[in-house]
Amino acid sequence: MTSADDDLVVLVEERLRELEAQRASLRSDVEQMRVSRSLDFTDDEHDPEGSTVSLDHARDRALLAATEQTLAELVAARERLAAGSFGRCEGCGEAIPEERLRARPEARYCISCASRQAGPRRR
Ligand SMILES: [Zn+2]
Incomplete structure (x- = not known):
């Protein structure tokens, strides 16, 4: 570690x-x-x-x-x-940027997967 x-x-x-x-x-x-x-x-x-x-x-x-x-x-x-x-995006498997993890340690998705997910739902 x-x-x-x-x-x-x-x-x-x-x-x-x-x-x-x-x-x-x-x-x-x-x-x-x-x-x-x-x-x-x-x-x-x-x-x-x-x-x-x-x-x-x-x-x-x-x-x-x-x-x-x-x-x-x-x-x-x-x-x-x-x-x-921890720190792997559950959508694409890429590493989630450490900056994002520091702001939101509970994040499960990288920013692009998170915005893709939020996109269609928020109409
Ligand atoms: Zn992702």
Whole structure:
């Protein structure tokens, strides 16, 4: 294992810790909001504050879902690091540029495969 790989192991571990902390705080926010909404059920339509709260709630839930998705990808990335297949594009088999891996260590595709994949779906 090269020192660049060691760096990436540290990077993945750091990101995992960050996202786990973020997930924990989002979970408690979502839970608190759910509890306060069920205790104090207000009519969102006629209560401007109420609709702000439900917007926040929706945003927190979306953020929580995105955080969990990235966490799952990071766990998979850590497994690839252990297996020695980390840093290979799953689309074309080429090495993913280290710059990209540093920005997004959970990336499974090189930039051109990732944009090809995102392309047709985003119409
Ligand atoms: Zn590729």
